[in-house]
Amino acid sequence: MILLVISSIICLQAYEIDVNTFSNYLDVQNRHLHLEWLLNMDKKYINATSSYSFQVVGRQINKISLDIYKLNIYSTYLKNGVLLPHTIDSPYADSDQGQRLNIQLDRTYYRGEYVELSIKYSIDSKSRAISFMTKEQTSTKTMPYLFSQCEDANCRALAPLQDTPAIKQTYTATIIYKDTEAKDVFMSADESKEQFKILNKPQDEATFTWKYKYFIQKVPIPSYLIAIVAGNIQKVPTSTGGRTFLVSEPDKLAAYTEELKEMEQFLLAIEQYIGPYTWGTYTLVIQPPSFPIGGMENPLLTFANPSIMTGTGSGLAVTIHEMAHSWFGNTITCVNWANMWINEGFTVFLERKASLIHYNIPDDIKLNAIIGNTSMYQDMLGYGLESNFSSLHPDTTGLNPDDSFSEIPYEKGYQFLNYLESIVGEQDFKMMLRAYLAQYKYQSIDQQEFQNFLLRYLQEQGVDDYSTKRYKILENWNRWVYSPGLPPVFVDFSTNKLTQALDYSNAYITADGKQPTNWQDYKTFLHSQKQIFLEDLFKKAENNQLKLTVVEQIDKDLKLTQENDFELKFRWFRAILTAGDKNRFMQIADFLGAVGRGKMVYPVYRALNKLDHDFAVQTFRSHETFYHPIARNNIINILGLKDSFIQ
Known part of the structure; x- marks a missing residue:
């Protein structure tokens, strides 16, 4: 031993x-x-x-x-x-x-x-x-495949x-x-x-x-970070730095390695903000499409869904997020799942700080926060704005904590930390986070311990106007953590890039099935602007403002049904299904059989189920064996089915 x-x-x-x-x-x-x-x-x-x-x-x-x-x-x-x-x-x-x-x-x-x-x-x-996947479910179709998912x-x-x-x-x-x-x-x-x-x-x-x-x-x-993957897979370095590696099926290695060539730079950007990476090497596994989540931060072996590999680099924010978990989540861990924001809110905060360092596009950070806020609000509506699941401290007594999993700990937690940073000051907040990591390295804590440390640190450092800052921090703390619904303090992420994206969707609605004069602006949009545009189409569809003639014109101009970027594609399908479009059922069914990432398939199944329950069930029956058990059970709940069809 x-x-x-x-x-x-x-x-x-x-x-x-x-x-x-x-x-x-x-x-x-x-x-x-x-x-x-x-x-x-x-x-x-x-x-x-x-x-x-x-x-x-x-x-x-x-x-x-x-x-x-x-x-x-x-x-x-x-x-x-x-x-x-x-x-x-x-x-x-x-x-x-x-x-x-x-x-x-x-x-x-x-x-x-x-x-x-x-x-x-x-x-x-x-x-x-x-x-457990059969060889037919893999890309190379030569060996079976096995992977774990414990969180x-x-x-x-x-x-x-x-x-x-x-x-x-x-x-x-x-x-x-x-x-x-x-x-x-x-x-x-x-x-x-x-x-x-x-x-x-x-x-x-x-x-x-x-x-x-x-x-x-x-x-x-913690136990949830124990992970394994086995199959026809290979491991290769992604850079000459000797720290970052890629694992995938061999037929995908070349394309994935090319897209991930900046992984070492991602790591350096995170280190620039928060301090040294202490885990040695970092390996990213691009899993088969049935992997149920975008990424999982297992130490030394992060798992990711292939939907992040768009060929353009637009999906690599997931990679930065999972890397950031090496500090928040893996090094300091929430003591229970009611405190999940201690993992996820901090990680989103660090991810966006590092993305700003690496890409230097402030508008993109703001837009991603808006997109996250939109997803958070939709999850809150799903639980109910008065449900404690819409707080940063959900009570899962007697329940599987997976039931409370949503964007809320990510985005509400991120906004809380932004709010605290606005009180403390950007530089002091960064130094506080570094000291926080040193104090609780390899420990598990709750939100009260973080509050205690934050106040103690500010007092010991003798920050300017400590009494006023302490009052402001404590004034809304319990409302941020325990109150359900939207955050108690509005965090402004507005930018003219947001206005541009919303004006673009309005132009299509106003054109009423014809081509608007600015239709080619989409080609120059940031990836986050494209997501904002599609999110706004979904809202308009919910309000019966998205006509099917407009859907046809948008698809004719932008070819969204043929889009290879699943982050955009699922938003498009959700919007047009909500608008009542049945003309693309076959393409939507194919999409639902090609990706098992819950973030992307659950909203599409919800919209499809509302429009045509029988076709939604038929689609699920066709692809049930493809889905991971976690995704399969969630889809069963969405469709209102009592039991899986797999015996």
């Missing part, structure tokens, strides 16, 4: 509890996890053993409770081989949060003692953390864990796979030459060769 450096124990009781874990993490906390996985990708099955090093932090314990979701648990036993009895129960009978695995220990353990135990289990296609509370479907962002642990892994099923495997950890003990060595067979890879993550991370 390798020597592990364990971070200092944090008194988690001082922070808000996590209502979305069934584990007894306030009494005992895992310090190190070792995974041994034998992959059977053709049969969509993983034979697994996980080993733990728990430390008692409460007064005493005689059992350990962990989170699981549809795992097949076979045995639990101590390091010395002594079997331990276990039971499984469900605290919420009707909840999809999973189950609780209770392990009865051999004796009472007291504060400071360690408990080292192992669990034998298996993962199958019921897992919502693992997507928010889905890592309990990957292994029995304390599935809460409050607990951080180091981890190691041994991955065993067939050379006929995967060319390579990567995890959110460094590749290691150290060969960890193999508990379940498979038997050799003549038709294939077993391959072994070893991984080590020396930095403590």
Whole structure:
């Protein structure tokens, strides 16, 4: 066993509890996890053993409770081989949060003692953390493919864990796979030459060769950042800097590498604002199209949907965002999902600061904030403006925290930080964020701790007019965090580029099905202006202002139905469906079968469902096996279907 450096124990009781874990993490906390996985990708099955090093932090314990979701648990036993009895129960009978695995220990353990135990289990296609893809679902169609997605509370479907962002642990892994099923495997950890003990060595067979890879993550991370990808994939550098790398299927490598050639510069721009990148290398995995989100910030192995690869670089804000998570989210983490803005709001703030440094287009930053604000407001309307899900502190007691996932922690959190920066001052706020990172490095905190640190920092630094600034910060703090609906203070992102985009959409409406004189202006628009134009068309469609004759003229002029940029295409399809257009159903169905990114397919399914429920269901039936379980379940809810059609 390798020597592990364990971070200092944090008194988690001082922070808000996590209502979305069934584990007894306030009494005992895992310090190190070792995974041994034998992959059977053709049969969509993983034979697994996980080993733990728990430390008692409460007064005493005689059992350990962990989170699981549809795992097949076979045995639990101590390091010395002594079997331990276990039971499984469900605290919420009707909840999809999973189950609780209770392990009865051999004796009472007291504060400071360690408990080292192992669990034998298996993962199958019921897992919502693992997507098993057939080779036909990949680009090269030569091997099956496997990838994980654990945020928010889905890592309990990957292994029995304390599935809460409050607990951080180091981890190691041994991955065993067939050379006929995967060319390579990567995890959110460094590749290691150290060969960890193999508990379940498979038997050799003549038709294939077993391959072994070893991984080590020396930095403590929360469970949701454990990640794996396997298949016909390759890893190449994206620059000569030696820090940034790309993983994808081999037929896409050349095009993706060309588009990502500025990845090292993105990293440098973030460092210029916030300080050094401390994780070593940075690898971006461009996943198959069924990956359900734009990007996932797994340390050392960020996952991204191929919809960000437009050929023009217009989708690379996702890359900068996921890089920025290396500071906010991965280094400092929210202590529970009610504080998700501690991850996402800070990351959007850093992303836009870095984008301004790299691209130096202030209007683009403002427009992206407006676009984000529009998406946030639509999500608020979906929950209800009085719902606590439209606040920065959603209550998900008894629910899967995925139910509260939206643009709200991203954009309302971003606006809150903009508001605080306006009070503190730009330079002082930047230095405060650097000190904040140094103070809470590799820890998990809540919003109250951030407030305490901000005020303490300003006082200790002797900033000008501290008393007035303290009053302004506290005056609206609770309204920003706890009040539902729109932010309590208006943040002005107006720009003449916004006016230009809105005037452009009005010109088409006024032309009433004819070509407006300024129709070619679209070619000179910023990408964000194009999004604003399409968002405004959607609003006009909701207000019955977008006629089908106007739709036909816009498509004739701008060829939006043939657009290769999915960020624009989904907005176009949502607008024209809302306007009642049934002439492009086949193109829309093809689109919904080509991308599985929730941000893009959910709005289109909602609009399609309102216009023609039967065709929406028919489209879903055609593509159901393509979608990731997370996306599939969300679409089922959108369409009002009780159960998946997959048996």
